[in-house]
Amino acid sequence: MTGLILSRLVSSFIALLGAALVAFVALRLAPDDAARLTLGAFATDEAVAALRSEMGLDQSVIAQFFVYLQDFFTGDWGRSYSLGEPVRSLLGQRSPATLELGLYAFGMAFVSALGLALWGAHRKGPISDGVPKILGVLALGVPQFWFGLVLLIVGFEMTGLFPGPAGRLPATVTPPDGPTGMYTIDALLRGDLRTFATALHHLFLPALALGLLPFGFLYRLLRANLQDISDAPFALVARAHGQSRLRVMVATLLPNAIIPMLTASGLIFGQVLAGSVLVERVYNWPGAGMLVTQGVLQQDYAVVQVFILLSAVIYIVTNLVVDIVAALIDPRLAKGDA
Amino acid sequence: MSGLLDIKNLRVGFGAVTAIKGVSLSLHRGARMGIVGESGSGKSTLGLATLGLLPDFARCSGEVLFDGTALPWDDDVAMAAVRGNRIGFVHQDPMSAFSPVHTIGTHLTRAYTSAHPGASKSDAIKAAVDRLDEVEITDAKSRLGHYPHEYSGGMRQRVMIAAALIGNPELLIADEPTTALDVTTQAAVLRVMNDVVESRGMGLILITHDLGVVAEICSDVAVMYHGELIQHVSVGQIHEQAHSYTEALLKARPRPGMRGQRLPTIAELLPEGWSDV
Incomplete structure (x- = not known):
């Protein structure tokens, strides 16, 4: 088992370097000059040159790569020129919203896939097995943003059972202060059940919209x-x-039977986090996805490259965890002979 | 006299094929019956039908009395109380008959707690160690934590016998228990099985291709052919009053002094209803 963990750590590190390289190269390939973008079209050439040298853009590409790596791992993630704030604090504010949404979406998908698959395999009737099977196929084919809108129309407009696309909490409720930034968890930590319930109420529809695709995949x-x-x-x-x-x-x-499902979960969970943009858009969810969409549109590459690397880190860490859990269940995996 | 097991007019069909065509057979307490026949003759189906373990799409009729009571095939819970507890089962393939992600100890203790609901964990472990000792697995206690892939084929087959014994059943159904093993291992596994069945006075149904094994271990022999029971005699009588098919089977065995000769074969006959397929 130790051997497995060590070898996975090494390969994770290599994968991370690869991801960093891709993010770095993509950034350098972009035609715009970061210094010029930051200062705007009316800045003098001298000012641009001074900033270029301050940003290290006049150094060799290889030297820039190492500086970039060092900065990433020391937490110096640069500054968003369009929002004027350090990327680290921007992502620090936004990521918990995405992570919380992703966790609920994935959790609901995983638990319902598990329950329905077991029920259907145990009792092969048209309701227990047939209906979830059809649902599983539909889940793979329905676009998330469309499903999100349908949920809004049914759950908010028609029945009023759920809040509209108004973010994580109503404006009248003060967000709970806490270490995770995830409102449901922070509210629970403070023992504030009312805020917990409200936050959960707001989470339900977007989590359902985001969880449909992973549900279909994992169930099948x-x-x-x-x-x-x-x-x-x-x-x-x-x-x-x-x-x-x-x-x-x-x-x-x-x-x-669950081992392939766990392995797939590692990939899917990363995908849920990185792909929540459309659902965040539909529900006005103030998550990292929205931040990155804006970053792409405004060529704010500092935000984008950190997001790419962070997504890679999340993928790699979840897959590492999943590999270890799978090896705990199936001892043949730990030896690498299955 | 009612025996340990009375199969009465058992018929089993899978789709268009009738695998067992009205077989009646009885087994005395402590008797050891070998069921022989070609592949597809219905002998394995007979064993699984007795345990109520045929696939859902199988059609079954007739009944099987165990100790005078009809086995309730349709009631899975009631059958679960019979399986392992009163009738033990040994599967033919020791390589795939163990879940690869569970230890040998887990397999054995689960079999024990199914037969003894509410038993404590330490009782289950003790029973597992005792049964492994009984089938001559050395160092049983430390081997409980090993996984199936860490056992050899012969050891696994002995563990399977141990698991079948753990509920203390009165009858053991062994479905070609040595087919997947090499000849020396076969002999060892058969000897172990013979020993435990004899010392416990259990009934045995040994499903096999091997007439030599039947002669050595069994008291009775039943010959099946295309889903029908064509002969049921005691082992000693098989040569004296052999059915023509049984005779052909006996002739088809390799014997000393036959070097260089072709073995006699049995002309292939398609089962009834297959001719128009």
Whole structure:
């Protein structure tokens, strides 16, 4: 197991360097001069040259790359020229909103995929198995922003059950102060159940919209794996030992079938975080996705490159965690021979 | 006299194919019956049908009385109480009959707690160690924490026998328990199985291709052919009153002194209903 963790750490580090290189090169390929962008079209050439030298743009590309790496890992992420604030504080304000939305969306998707796949595999009826299967296919085909709008129309306009696209909390509620920046968690930490409920109420629709696609993917994956594995001789033998169908399903088949789902979860969770832009847009969710869209549109590359690298870090860390969990479940993975 | 197991007019169909065509068979308490036949003759289906473990799409009729009571195939919970507890099962493929992500100890303790609901964990572990000792797995205690892929094929097959014994059943159904093993391992596994069945006075149904194994271990032999039971005699009588098919099977065995000769074969007959496929 230690060997697995070490080798994964090394490969994670290499992947991170690769991601940094891609983000760096993409930035250098952009035709605009960062110093000129910052100072505007009317600045003198001398002022631009002075800023270029201050930003290190007059050094060699390789030297710039190392400075860029050093800055990233020491937390000096540069300054957004369009918003005039350090990127670090901008992302610090926005990321918790995206992370919270992503966690709820992914959590709902994972739990419902797990439950429905088990139920359908256990009781193969038209309701228990047929309906979720159709739902799983639809989930993969429905565009997130469209589904988000439909949810708004039904949940807000028609029935008024949920708040409209007004962000994370109504203006009348003071956001809870806390270490995570995620309102539901901070509210719970402070024991403020009313704010917790309000924040959850606001989260529900966007999380549903964002969670639909991962639900479809994870449900189909687990359902197919359960089907495959239920024909394995060890399922028959477990029943021959006197274990009930349900117990065999949960205790024997599920641990075997869930490993591909965990592996996929690592990728999907990263995708949910990095791809929440459209849903954030529909729900006016003040997350990192919105910040980055604006950054791209305004050629504010300082924001974009940090976001790319941060997404890479999230991908790599979640996949590292997933690999370790999978190896804990299946010891053959720890040895690298399965 | 009612036996340990009475199969009465059992019919099993899968789709268009009838795998078992009205078989009646009974087994006395402590008797050891070998069921022989070609692949596809319905002998494995017979074992699984008894345990109520056929796939959902199988159509079953007739009944199987165990200790005088009809087995409630339709009631999975009631059958779960019979499986492992009163009838043990040994699967033919030791490589795929264990869940690869669970330890041998988990397999055994789960089998134990299914047979003894509410049993404590330490009781289950003790029973697991005792059964592994019984099938001659050395150093059983430390081996409980190992995974199936760390065991050899012969060891796994002995563990499977241990797991089948852990609920203290009165009957063991072994479905070609040695097919997947090499010849020396086969002999060792069969000896272990024979020993435990004999010392516990259990009934045995041994499903096999191997007439030699039947002669060595079993008291009775049942011969199946295309879903029908064509003969059921005691092992000693098989040569005296062999059915023509049984005779053909016996002739098809390799024997000393046959070097250089072709083994006799049995003309292939398609099962009924297959001719128009």
